[in-house]
Amino acid sequence: MRFATLILANLRRRPMRSALTVSGVAVAVMAVVALVGIARSFENTLLAIYQSRGVDLVVVRAGGVQRLGSVLDEKLADRVRQLPGVARVSPALAEVVSFEKLDLFGVLVRGLPLDSFILDDVAVVAGRRLAPGDKRAVMLGTVIAKNLGAGVGQTIEVVPGKPCEVVGLFQSHNLFEDGSIIMPLDELQDLMDRKGEVTALMVIADDKTKAGLDALGAQIASLAPQTEVLRTRDYIETAIEVRLARAVAWLTSTIALMVGTIGMINTMLTAVFERTRELAILRAIGWRKWRVMKLILWESIVLGLGGAVAGTLLAIVITQALSRLPQAGRLVSGEISWGVILQGFLIATLVGLMGGLFPALRAARLVPTEGLRHE
Amino acid sequence: MNSPAGDGVFLRAEGVSKLYRDGRVEALVDVSLQVARGEYLAVMGPSGSGKSTLLNILGALDRPTRGEVYFQGQALGAMKSLDRYRAEKLGFVFQSFHLLPTLTAIQNVQVPMFEIRLSARQRAQRAAELLEWVGMGHRSGHVPAELSVGERQRVAIARALANRPSLLLADEPTGNLDTKTAAGIFDLFERLHAEQGMTIILVTHDPNLAARAQRIVRMQDGRMVREA
Numbered sequence: 175m176r177f178a179t180l181i182l183a184n185l186r187r188r189p190m191r192s193a194l195t196v197s198g199v200a201v202a203v204m205a206v207v208a209l210v211g212i213a214r215s216f217e218n219t220l221l222a223i224y225q226s227r228g229v230d231l232v233v234v235r236a237g238g239v240q241r242l243g244s245v246l247d248e249k250l251a252d253r254v255r256q257l258p259g260v261a262r263v264s265p266a267l268a269e270v271v272s273f274e275k276l277d278l279f280g281v282l283v284r285g286l287p288l289d290s291f292i293l294d295d296v297a298v299v300a301g302r303r304l305a306p307g308d309k310r311a312v313m314l315g316t317v318i319a320k321n322l323g324a325g326v327g328q329t330i331e332v333v334p335g336k337p338c339e340v341v342g343l344f345q346s347h348n349l350f351e352d353g354s355i356i357m358p359l360d361e362l363q364d365l366m367d368r369k370g371e372v373t374a375l376m377v378i379a380d381d382k383t384k385a386g387l388d389a390l391g392a393q394i395a396s397l398a399p400q401t402e403v404l405r406t407r408d409y410i411e412t413a414i415e416v417r418l419a420r421a422v423a424w425l426t427s428t429i430a431l432m433v434g435t436i437g438m439i440n441t442m443l444t445a446v447f448e449r450t451r452e453l454a455i456l457r458a459i460g461w462r463k464w465r466v467m468k469l470i471l472w473e474s475i476v477l478g479l480g481g482a483v484a485g486t487l488l489a490i491v492i493t494q495a496l497s498r499l500p501q502a503g504r505l506v507s508g509e510i511s512w513g514v515i516l517q518g519f520l521i522a523t524l525v526g527l528m529g530g531l532f533p534a535l536r537a538a539r540l541v542p543t544e545g546l547r548h549e
Numbered sequence: 550m551n552s553p554a555g556d557g558v559f560l561r562a563e564g565v566s567k568l569y570r571d572g573r574v575e576a577l578v579d580v581s582l583q584v585a586r587g588e589y590l591a592v593m594g595p596s597g598s599g600k601s602t603l604l605n606i607l608g609a610l611d612r613p614t615r616g617e618v619y620f621q622g623q624a625l626g627a628m629k630s631l632d633r634y635r636a637e638k639l640g641f642v643f644q645s646f647h648l649l650p651t652l653t654a655i656q657n658v659q660v661p662m663f664e665i666r667l668s669a670r671q672r673a674q675r676a677a678e679l680l681e682w683v684g685m686g687h688r689s690g691h692v693p694a695e696l697s698v699g700e701r702q703r704v705a706i707a708r709a710l711a712n713r714p715s716l717l718l719a720d721e722p723t724g725n726l727d728t729k730t731a732a733g734i735f736d737l738f739e740r741l742h743a744e745q746g747m748t749i750i751l752v753t754h755d756p757n758l759a760a761r762a763q764r765i766v767r768m769q770d771g772r773m774v775r776e777a
Contacts, residue, residue, distance in 0.1 A: 175673065452649060458608075458647075462630070462633075
């Protein structure tokens with residue numbers, strides 16, 4: 175007989191309790207894996223929009239926490255373009271709109287100059303590209319087109335009462351982008367009453383070394399007051415949306431860890447009390463305290479790991495289901511990274527260890543004769 | 550494990566007292582006892598006479614309030630690990646068998662073996678031999694609930710022998726058994742004593758069974774009243 179046999183035999187004798195404890199941990203792990211996974215994939219998708227185009231620096235209004243609330247003068251783009259070491263610059267105006275009748279909230283609309291390098295990577299799958307002279311015209315990403323149920327030639331109301339014609343559908347292989355709407359920059363400015371304003375400038379530099387980018391960044395920042403130049407990754411990571419998503423994910427993990435641990439302590443303490451006599455016998459026949467502790471700890475760790483397996487599977491099912499919902503599908507890719515799964519297992523192991531520790535100490539402290547009297 | 554160190558006595562209790570509740574209850578009063586290697590000793594007395602307390606103290610399950618127990622000349626209080634003493638030197642047999650309910654007979658016999666260095670295969674092999682020896686080889690795959698009380702006690706004896714102890718302590722081992730089954734258990738003790746020279750200390754209140762031991766010690770009100 176192996177030690178593991180003993181552990182499993184003990185867990186099997188109360189199948190209902192073991193199953194319920196595993197379920198408790200599973201729900202906690204599921205919440206962690208799903209939420210952290212969604213937060214990470216949101217962040218990565220966002221980052222990919224910039225990185226796939228080789229954007230090195232993003233210029234925004236200094237001091238703003240909400241990236242979309244940043245306001246810059248459109249003319250700054252031309253001044254940046256003239257700096258040595260700048261390969262390409264594209265201004266962009268970002269707005270978030272909602273289509274309440276369709277239950278679609280927070281849809282990104284980007285206004286871009288027609289020569290923007292951002293548009294280079296956008297493949298038209300139906301209709302045509304935006305062209306000079308287009309008025310009240312939009313291109314829809316394939317995902318948002320599907321959600322809106324709109325096709326080429328139809329009109330949508332980006333702003334209520336101001337219909338825009340869909341001239342083309344595009345695909346960029348980025349979930350976030352495919353869920354967005356693109357308009358000519360001047361048209362969006364007009365529609366939103368933000369003449370001459372852009373949200374950010376995206377800059378591709380010639381010299382991509384850290385020193386090169388730092389120098390260029392300083393130069394750009396000196397062009398206008400209240401201007402902040404960020405590396406692409408920093409731009410994403412410091413965005414309030416990403417920070418919020420991360421904070422929520424961490425908070426959930428912490429709560430999951432606490433709730434899971436309390437549930438585990440409850441289960442294992444009950445088990446120790448129930449088996450007082452049995453554990454006392456083990457001590458009486460020569461088991462060291464440490465071995466009795468090990469038995470209880472392993473039982474709770476195995477329960478925790480069982481919860482991790484079940485919870486990870488649940489999380490995969492849930493994110494897959496979410497990614498198929500029109501409301502969430504624009505943000506959730508349904509992919510869960512190994513790192514996130516590892517985090518789930520780590521939390522489950524911690525739940526097992528922390529939840530089992532107090533009951534195990536309790537079991538180790540049993541005095542053999544006291545336990546033997548307990549019949 | 551021959552020639553004991555120290556004074557040459559295998560097991561010795563010296564002036565052992567056990568007090569409970571701040572000394573108001575005297576479970577054991579100034580008990581001294583010497584047991585030779587290979588001796589078969591019965592401790593008799595009515596309930597509450599302190600015989601189980603004495604056995605627990607000899608078996609290092611409990612510590613005396615006063616006095617000391619010496620195993621092969623070594624004071625138990627000076628031992629680094631009493632767990633190790635129990636695991637390697639002692640075998641316990643209890644009145645209520647105390648087998649683990651979820652484990653089969655052969656698994657139960659292996660439980661103490663986790664404290665000594667044996668591979669899983671060696672553990673299983675030794676357990677099978679022991680079950681064979683107590684006449685339970687054919688029942689090795691059964692859990693305690695499927696065994697008769699006599700069979701359970703045989704398995705418990707096999708478990709007590711798992712780590713090849715040199716001292717067997719039995720607390721009313723036949724207390725829950727009928728006369729005929731009890732006789733079978735005593736046959737086992739006698740064989741252990743005769744064939745292997747096992748030192749046995751047996752607590753019982755059955756005079757017929759005690760009579761089969763080499764020596765009887767009587768307890769009353771926590772004191773040793775007579776050594777017959």
